[in-house]
Amino acid sequence: MFFQILEDLSPISLDEYNTNILTLGIITIEELENCYTTFGFSELTVSECKNNTRQIHGAIEIYEDYHFSILTGMERKHIIRLMDRIAIFIKENLFLIVTIEDTNNSIQNDLFESLKHQNLSKTSLERLIYSFLERFIYDNYKILEKIEIEISSHEDKINDNRLSRDFNHEITRIQKKLLLLDNYYEQLAVLGEELEENAIDIFKEENLRYFKLFTERVTRLSTHTRMLKDYLVHVKDSYHAQLDYNLNNIMKMFTVVTTIFLPLTLIVGWYGMNFSYMPELSWKYGYLFVIILSILVAIICILYFKKKKFL
Amino acid sequence: MFFQILEDLSPISLDEYNTNILTLGIITIEELENCYTTFGFSELTVSECKNNTRQIHGAIEIYEDYHFSILTGMERKHIIRLMDRIAIFIKENLFLIVTIEDTNNSIQNDLFESLKHQNLSKTSLERLIYSFLERFIYDNYKILEKIEIEISSHEDKINDNRLSRDFNHEITRIQKKLLLLDNYYEQLAVLGEELEENAIDIFKEENLRYFKLFTERVTRLSTHTRMLKDYLVHVKDSYHAQLDYNLNNIMKMFTVVTTIFLPLTLIVGWYGMNFSYMPELSWKYGYLFVIILSILVAIICILYFKKKKFL
Amino acid sequence: MFFQILEDLSPISLDEYNTNILTLGIITIEELENCYTTFGFSELTVSECKNNTRQIHGAIEIYEDYHFSILTGMERKHIIRLMDRIAIFIKENLFLIVTIEDTNNSIQNDLFESLKHQNLSKTSLERLIYSFLERFIYDNYKILEKIEIEISSHEDKINDNRLSRDFNHEITRIQKKLLLLDNYYEQLAVLGEELEENAIDIFKEENLRYFKLFTERVTRLSTHTRMLKDYLVHVKDSYHAQLDYNLNNIMKMFTVVTTIFLPLTLIVGWYGMNFSYMPELSWKYGYLFVIILSILVAIICILYFKKKKFL
Amino acid sequence: MFFQILEDLSPISLDEYNTNILTLGIITIEELENCYTTFGFSELTVSECKNNTRQIHGAIEIYEDYHFSILTGMERKHIIRLMDRIAIFIKENLFLIVTIEDTNNSIQNDLFESLKHQNLSKTSLERLIYSFLERFIYDNYKILEKIEIEISSHEDKINDNRLSRDFNHEITRIQKKLLLLDNYYEQLAVLGEELEENAIDIFKEENLRYFKLFTERVTRLSTHTRMLKDYLVHVKDSYHAQLDYNLNNIMKMFTVVTTIFLPLTLIVGWYGMNFSYMPELSWKYGYLFVIILSILVAIICILYFKKKKFL
Amino acid sequence: MFFQILEDLSPISLDEYNTNILTLGIITIEELENCYTTFGFSELTVSECKNNTRQIHGAIEIYEDYHFSILTGMERKHIIRLMDRIAIFIKENLFLIVTIEDTNNSIQNDLFESLKHQNLSKTSLERLIYSFLERFIYDNYKILEKIEIEISSHEDKINDNRLSRDFNHEITRIQKKLLLLDNYYEQLAVLGEELEENAIDIFKEENLRYFKLFTERVTRLSTHTRMLKDYLVHVKDSYHAQLDYNLNNIMKMFTVVTTIFLPLTLIVGWYGMNFSYMPELSWKYGYLFVIILSILVAIICILYFKKKKFL
């Protein structure tokens, strides 16, 4: 779909495309293949859109009279995999979005939502792009907050010594997610800075501040992501230390148990010997003596470990 | 509340606002909503003030003729959570503070305290801002010193081997606090540098040094925070090593105890066997022999472990 | 082999070399030794080509009127060792490739493949170089993806607690590979930037963007490599934590087993003592009492460990 | 004390101070409070000198016509705490040192020592400052060398497996010291660079190289400090690995001891059973058989562990 | 020894020194003390040459009309300690080498070797310096390769589980060596960059590329050194993980052994009890029953551990 933006949004066909009127497009790869020559886009950009190998890293490239970029957005519900893959072409008076992957149609919704928040009779190419990109990262703060809560709940589990079998797995999963996010924001920041630079001179100087605003917001998301990375490292360290602390406690307890029983076992073994001459065995108070001795040994061991802070 | 600053501080109503006279304001979000159009502030800034999602990271943005920033200060008593959230607007001849969150009225106190330390008849916009921000971070050195003492007391605990159950938890809590502080000072430094840059040219060149002074102070706080982070990492490493050292000692002790009792238990088991022909059992000195053998075995074990530095 | 590029590729002998016509060469070291004086290359560059010591790090050097560089490519199949060593000389109207090591002739294939993708009648020195270098790193994304899958499969193994004897070895092998790749891309990026700088002024300004495009692609590969490095560190940490977690479990199980059997062994040892006066031994229900006592002790131990989360 | 430097050092009173003659001062805080207005210093600087909170981080500030800095030096003997706190004021033709803390009068000695090494008739403000600062860090290399020897001796202790109880404590103490030193040199480097910048234009261009020389020396000290930090991290890692290595050896030994005694104890327990029908018990060679069996079991265990490299 | 370089190398005495003719000198500290005033060198430089405290870090300083630097080279055979300490003075038309420490005369050999590789009639000050410095680092690649092989052999040892007592010690030794090398190359790079900057304008612009070439080579050595540092960290991590893996295996084996013998020992202890009424004891198949029970218990334990992957 292509739209001319004069007073309002008016749908046009490709033939009606006029380089002097601000035009917005949202098309599929198949449509791109049919029309890229009309706009003078390089065949290379089309093949990059079709190439699915470069999963995370999009492209951010400048050609003679247009910007080309491939971005991968985050699906709100499932943030482990990056989804919503789009390519954008920016040329004088043209902002063209190619939806490479978007099963739930969220890109188109984002675009129309962003259009609602601007006065279309006074809008500009820069404002159009800014509003769309802004929408693209709109609720990312909530995503980061969700991750923060997740990490925090893991911290609480460690502090309560509830270390489940999956703990380790969970931590690595979050780290992977933060790694993806960090790279994702870095990529968006590079895009923002490139647009701000206005190397091929298709933007108005006074509107470049929109791109600066976008870069600043992405940078704040990026800083927050790195803080979460650091926080997670601290939680992980705490987990490792907790495992070591627990091991020490297990071994202390084990040592206490063994050290109490070993001498007792020796004593009872001793009086199980079959020597013909063992005076204690026939002594009247022999059995009583062994009972008292055993109790004494046990008490001494316990007192010793209490002193040693093992108990 | 709005004040004109001529010779002294004189309260004015919004209608009396004169763009040619240095004006100071401290208002609530509700008041901001009523007056932002008077000052020509964007609706976006108001909605950012009301949006509570972005907890830590404030905003530092430049608009056409004013600076806008959201800052989160530290409550003196409870430094784990950042509190005292404010927004500031800086325009030619105007310094406007919006208190977003401040249950104990400390922001207003800070502001009036800062006014006391300057000669109002000779003050300037830059001096006003500087004095307020300076107050905002006034006793942060004490906060850092308190953290340093806390870390140091943890270090002492490790050296005395008093490793409590909560140790791990405490360390992570301090690390989180330092992470927050580090980001907090970084944010303030960015604000200071932005004001120093004077991009929209509303400050006098000769007064920019106030902002430089502020940036330098924040940077020193930031450097100190990072030193504390490094110190804490060292203390944490020491904790981990102490756990390992203790485990070695526990296992050494355990090995000693077991190695002494195992041969003794074998000996007494040996003479508990019921073979019809076991000459030692009927030997006159059999029992004495076992007593001496047991003592010998115990002594040899102990000497061996002494030599091996296990005891 | 030398080729003049006018309308098409025409093979020439060294004598026909004309500095005014775009020339492409692909030769061996032996051929280089015979012809380097013709092109005015320094003897030093020849000896560097012959010197096999500097395995990974090639050379990137600028001489008075030519660029000289030694590159080491990756063989598609076996990516542990870098292979395909080449030297390139770039002079006005000349692009000369020296194949130092290339057993499977892949360099020459790459070169001719790259020529197919350009219109030779409109090509330029810059385009020639770009197309060749682009080919040189063409399928590197697949290599990185293969490594990512490998790391990911190791992560799965940890999560399923299938820790084989070779795990450790595998991790170090991948780390080494990523270390090589990181340096390799850094080197290519340096080359790209140097060509873009055009210090000796042999390229046309308008064609420098080819080198920028190359640098950007290499940088994306480099960023991806570093992400994989971080990912692998996370997986390694997870492996270490898993080992510690397993050790805790082993020791818990061990403690449980020992703590159940030690008191039982004491009890049976107790009634194996040979005192003449032990009333329980001749008590009618003595044996029954020991049976019940043993079962009780075992149950209490098991309940205790259940409560302590050891079982 | 104030001195005019013309041909030689001549003590003057404050009243004789002449802004056209090179003047050197070394005074206490009390004296500063009496004279700061004479020199036009801000009241803020005096209060900073009196404020003892900012222990490590001094101040490095530029005012309209003077530099102000607070430095904390190292006492030669006791290098754990930074001591010798001074403030310096640098104005055209004036170098003023305020001794804030200096129990052993070392600052004054340093100053006079530094004066001895320059030709006073040809000296300059820059030379005066340089010579004093140079003295201030004069024997810091010896301090670093002492730390290096200390770390090295700890390394030797690890290699000889002499791991004392205080090891951990010692390491953290040295790390803290290096952290302080690192920050200390960073501070001095910032001062040196600031003086070199000559922002308020009170130094002669041709003499700025003195400050560059100072900065270079401080940077070398700083680089050496960081190398020591890295070295200490290596030694610490080695300590951790040694603890783990020792634990493995303890557990190997323990496993060997237990595995030898457990089957023997089973054997002797076996023939301690009281079954009425146990043919071995009445067998003529029963006892001999058990003796030989026990020896065989012990030998087989030992051979097994030899093969497994446990012994 | 001093030499004038016109057509060839001609030895001269100090009196014949002519500032207009390219002069090369190689002298001892004692000779320097006699002649430094002739060249106008500062007394400070002489005292720095004599001062032996600053072992690793040489000096790199610029004076009014000469460069001064102290360098410490690596002896080919023994690379743990840096040796071959020299000072160099570079002035217009003068390159002066002072050999501070060089027991095997290698510096002088290097110098004459470097002279052989240049056409003395066409040489220049820059070429002279470059050739000498190039010689100074000539075979450093071999040194790095030797270290790489050493690390690699340690990696193999870990993979084969041949962890000797000295492993730890060896790793720290190599890390120390790489730390020294890293600093060493950084120093040389600083020297190269300083010469390239030509701050005191004593070099010809067109010859500055010699210094650039030197800096580039040193940087490549430095990059390689850092790669080796990273590699060694990976190998060290692998060693730590191997220790933990081994400990797990030891404890698994130990748990298996104990868990098999404990129930057996309980059984035989059980039938060693002396109750007057124990029906099994007089049961005809009692002994057979215990034999079968013991075998069953052992088999069940072994099957259980096989299932748990302990065996």
Ligand SMILES: [Mg+2]
């Ligand atoms: Mg990133």
Ligand SMILES: [Mg+2]
């Ligand atoms: Mg950051």
Ligand SMILES: [Mg+2]
């Ligand atoms: Mg950094």
Ligand SMILES: [Mg+2]
């Ligand atoms: Mg951070």
Ligand SMILES: [Mg+2]
């Ligand atoms: Mg951190």
Ligand SMILES: [Mg+2]
């Ligand atoms: Mg651990």
Ligand SMILES: [Mg+2]
């Ligand atoms: Mg931050």
Ligand SMILES: [Mg+2]
């Ligand atoms: Mg930070």
Ligand SMILES: [Mg+2]
């Ligand atoms: Mg810092």
Ligand SMILES: [Mg+2]
């Ligand atoms: Mg620091």
Ligand SMILES: [Mg+2]
């Ligand atoms: Mg550190």
Ligand SMILES: [Mg+2]
């Ligand atoms: Mg450990």
Ligand SMILES: [Mg+2]
């Ligand atoms: Mg790298």
Ligand SMILES: [Mg+2]
């Ligand atoms: Mg590299």
Ligand SMILES: [Mg+2]
């Ligand atoms: Mg990156």
Ligand SMILES: [Mg+2]
């Ligand atoms: Mg990254």
